[in-house]
Amino acid sequence: MRNHSKTLKEIYRCLYKTFGPQKWWPADTPFEVIIGAILTQNTSWANAERAIKNLKQKKLLTVKAIRNVSVKRLAKLIKPAGYYNQKAKKLKNFIRFLSENYQGNIKTMFNQEAFNLRSKLLKVNGIGPETADSILLYAAGKPVFVIDAYTRRIFSRHSLIGENISYQGLQNYFMNNLKPEVRLFNEYHALIVRLGKQICKTKPNCDICPLKEIKK
DNA sequence: GACCAGGCACATC
């Protein structure tokens, strides 16, 4: 039997040594992290960033401002992020959730146990597992491991997990085999994305994969 | 011009 805990640590060290700290999440405030998490859904970060820049420029990156702006104007401003009509509604949905349950106060929302908040976030239309977990880890600073398409691709290619494993299954795999440290979870997910961006697009391409030395 | 990017909701079986 493979010692998954040991292998996961080994992979982390390898990625960190190769790429260094990724300094996630690139945002000024927890609120900006949340907005960014919604805008970057199935979208390159560069495009999500353009949308955020537009919102900042129009002074719309606050709870109150997004609550008061029309969906139409919001959609127009976030256009570079793609799916702009859907995402405008999603942003509105989150703001409504925040306003109705926590007086629009992010800190109040975060003042509860992580998986309790997680289940509430998942009920907001537009927030799925990855977005919820990104909010919990990168905005709230809670030790929740974020899974994305790269994670499944990379770890199944290295035969550490089945390629059809569910989001929950994969998240449990990481969380059962790693210490629940925010710092570690933060950097680990970011490094996985970093690796995925570089080489794990469509082919394994293991010749230049820094993980090729990880023993099978 | 195809393919991809730090997903998600919804319909259908």
Next chain:
DNA sequence: GATGTGCATGGT
């Protein structure tokens, strides 16, 4: 629970 589809921009 699994599988298929719409949503949309900008870079390679």
